[in-house]
Amino acid sequence: MTKDKAHISVQDLNVHIGGNHILKDINIDIPNKSVTSIIGPSGCGKTTLLKTFNRLHDTAADVKVTGKVLVDGEDIYDPNTEITHIRKKMGLLSQRPYPLPMSIYDNVAYGPRIHGIRKKQDLDIIVEKQLKATALWNEVKDRLNSSATRLSIGQQQRLCLARGLAVGPEIILGDESTSALDPVSTSIIEDLFVKLKQDYSIVLVTHILRQAARVSDYIIFVYNGRIVEYGKTEQVLRDPHEELTKEYVKGYIV
Amino acid sequence: MLLFTVLSVSLVFIIGIGLYYKSIPVLQNSTWWHLLTSSVWKPLKGLFGFYPYIMGTLWVTGIAIIIALPLCVLTSLYIVEYAHSRVRRILMPFVNLLSGIPPVIFGVWGVLFIIPLIQDHIAPHFVEFSTGYSVLAGGIVLAVMIFPLIVSIINEVLRTMPQELKDASLALGATKWETVKKVILRKALPGIIAATVLAISRAFGETIAVLMVCGNNAVVPHSVFDAGYPLPALIANNYGDMMSIPLYDSALMFAALLLFIIILLFNIISRIILTRLERRISA
Numbered sequence: 001m002t003k004d005k006a007h008i009s010v011q012d013l014n015v016h017i018g019g020n021h022i023l024k025d026i027n028i029d030i031p032n033k034s035v036t037s038i039i040g041p042s043g044c045g046k047t048t049l050l051k052t053f054n055r056l057h058d059t060a061a062d063v064k065v066t067g068k069v070l071v072d073g074e075d076i077y078d079p080n081t082e083i084t085h086i087r088k089k090m091g092l093l094s095q096r097p098y099p100l101p102m103s104i105y106d107n108v109a110y111g112p113r114i115h116g117i118r119k120k121q122d123l124d125i126i127v128e129k130q131l132k133a134t135a136l137w138n139e140v141k142d143r144l145n146s147s148a149t150r151l152s153i154g155q156q157q158r159l160c161l162a163r164g165l166a167v168g169p170e171i172i173l174g175d176e177s178t179s180a181l182d183p184v185s186t187s188i189i190e191d192l193f194v195k196l197k198q199d200y201s202i203v204l205v206t207h208i209l210r211q212a213a214r215v216s217d218y219i220i221f222v223y224n225g226r227i228v229e230y231g232k233t234e235q236v237l238r239d240p241h242e243e244l245t246k247e248y249v250k251g252y253i254v
Numbered sequence: 255m256l257l258f259t260v261l262s263v264s265l266v267f268i269i270g271i272g273l274y275y276k277s278i279p280v281l282q283n284s285t286w287w288h289l290l291t292s293s294v295w296k297p298l299k300g301l302f303g304f305y306p307y308i309m310g311t312l313w314v315t316g317i318a319i320i321i322a323l324p325l326c327v328l329t330s331l332y333i334v335e336y337a338h339s340r341v342r343r344i345l346m347p348f349v350n351l352l353s354g355i356p357p358v359i360f361g362v363w364g365v366l367f368i369i370p371l372i373q374d375h376i377a378p379h380f381v382e383f384s385t386g387y388s389v390l391a392g393g394i395v396l397a398v399m400i401f402p403l404i405v406s407i408i409n410e411v412l413r414t415m416p417q418e419l420k421d422a423s424l425a426l427g428a429t430k431w432e433t434v435k436k437v438i439l440r441k442a443l444p445g446i447i448a449a450t451v452l453a454i455s456r457a458f459g460e461t462i463a464v465l466m467v468c469g470n471n472a473v474v475p476h477s478v479f480d481a482g483y484p485l486p487a488l489i490a491n492n493y494g495d496m497m498s499i500p501l502y503d504s505a506l507m508f509a510a511l512l513l514f515i516i517i518l519l520f521n522i523i524s525r526i527i528l529t530r531l532e533r534r535i536s537a
Contacts, residue, residue, distance in 0.1 A: 056421050061339060088427030098419045101441040110436070111426035160422065167426050 091164025154185025310482030317393025392468030411445030
């Protein structure tokens, strides 16, 4: 569908949760090094789709997933695939920031430590680099050892982003990552996404069309568990091919 | 409603004051310091040393917590984080049932099962001779009794842990066990401490089951296989008897006052620790 190399390739994906058919026959290629937004009304399956990319559904008991999700050509639902390896490739930024119950420094160092980096110097370098990448360094450099929960919510969300980047992912998944934030923090995060797409493939779930317009290169419109339209941001928002997309963009379907 | 609340709160003070009032005779006869540190217990001569009883109480409670806490934490983690929902539904009623069993039955179980176990199988590995009636027996029985209380509180703490927090750790490539160890347990720590505090308060006062198994020998225990004589057992065994001995009644009231103060102090200290801890880690 796009000329960029596909980073995530979804083939015949169906997801059932507790007997409900949430995602139906999803086929899509998500391109490398660009921002792709998944839009759609509440309950249409956007977040479910996002979570299938790093298998976070595994924690829920009654979820059934069929089909393939290839990341760099590797099927993540293959029983032989190691799940921690898949998840390490993807940083997740959830709706609200959930800092781990530890210091600012330890939050960022948590991932690298788990993946075997023990040396203080190495961790120092990672922590500083990622806090700078998320424009947080100057605000927190003097209190790296204080609790992460003392930061403002906008700072917490940037910390969570830094934490995700610290394990060296290739993909960033954002699940309505700015919905709990004030406008200033929102625009900081949005700017970060635009900057980060040079190095990462970014997939965002959002219900704010203007946000999708501001940050994304591609848009996926999901309705009722199906992909209705997928294309360049400009085209989907300005000149949608499908009637449903037209109505959603105009604000008729909420 | 306010009236009843005030009444029940003031009851604590009334009991405290009442116990103190009743202890005055024995306090006039001796000093606080002497009562607390002396090991001589000769009611006929008016000598009351509470040190062995205080130590007996601390030993039994300490052993109970050391045994119960790791078991409870692991049980709760299993029930909430690992067990299938069907298994969980079967397990929980059993845990709750345990809390409904009357203490005297635990006492009988201790005498019939734990005592012989210690006497024949555990103690011989460590000491030359033990009757089995020991602070260890008291600790084990008590551990089983506080188990459901701790488990149900920790369960509640774990169940209210946001899924997103666990997801955050998992999404970084942490395994389930790493997440449990480094995030869940850490976040649950204040709750676990609160559960322990509650359990200890209850363990301090537990009387009948402990009294049946811990030997009731007024000496300071030096090993887990020694007999002990906790304060509640002292009161229960003697109150009402031997009222002919002067000061005895007052001494037992003093024992009750001690128990009251220990529990009160313990609650206050743990409350302070808890608030500090919560301020430090959670939101």
